[in-house]
Amino acid sequence: MKNSIVAFFIVFILIPKLGNAQDKGAAIAGAVGALAAIGVGIAAVEQMKERAELTATEWILANNPEINSFSLKTIDFDGKKLKDMSSASVITFKIQEFIPSDKPKLDGKKQVLLGFTSYGWINEYGIDFNKIKWFLLDEAEWTKMMVAYIKVASGENNDTNVQSNLRDGKIVNKGVKVKSKMTIPFYQLSGDMYVVTDYSNEMKFIYNERSLGIFLKDTQDLVQIKRSSLIELHKFFFEDK
Secondary structure, three states, X not given: OHHHHHHHXXXXXXXXOOOOHHHHHHHHHHHHHHHHHHHHHHHHHHHHHHHHHHXXXXXXXXXXXXXXXXXXXXXXXXXXOHHHHHHOOEEEEEEXXXXXXXXXXXXXXXXXXXXXXXXXXXXXXXXXXXXXXXEEEEHHHXXXXXXXHHHHHHOOOOHHHHHHHHHXXXXXXXXEEEXXXXXXXXXXXXXXXXXXXXXXXXEEEEEEOOEEEEEEOOOOEEEEEEHHHHHHHHHHHHOOO
């Protein structure tokens, strides 16, 4: 709704002061049409977000019967434009368990669900959620992944030091900060440079300027997690500690 209001005012500010009433009417009609298209785009993105959350919830229910009460929220759809959705490489979800009660608090186990998309997951027929590969990560696995990522991005080889900085600090665009001090700076690379590490039987990690690339060995896809998503997920696990 807020986006629509802002767009409304922008369109009418940009309409020139036309003396001819017919021309002005045509311009306003065009503006209304543009606003209608914006509204459709926003609605379509929201519908896709809801479907993605439903599919993620179904995956949790089918594959993790031990999780009986939980909250699931999407991260990676926030702020996306409809035209960008087809190129999305990974959808990220925050999951937290809770004890059922009247107005319960989200104070249980935290996990992250990553949904890696394949080429063609959005087409003229809608969304094909069969083209998503799912990974559920708890804090220990997330920390292990971030340690591997920071090591490949910085050249720091001491696992204990990296873990300590992760728990006490935060990931920012240029490295890891503890309070206001940059304790582990990342390499400064150009856009066509990559540093690779073999993380597991399923993934390789690729560090490139401002992003974490994950190469999925099964599908031979190279996808990227935005740095802003890494920061958000790190805060999710560690901000209350």
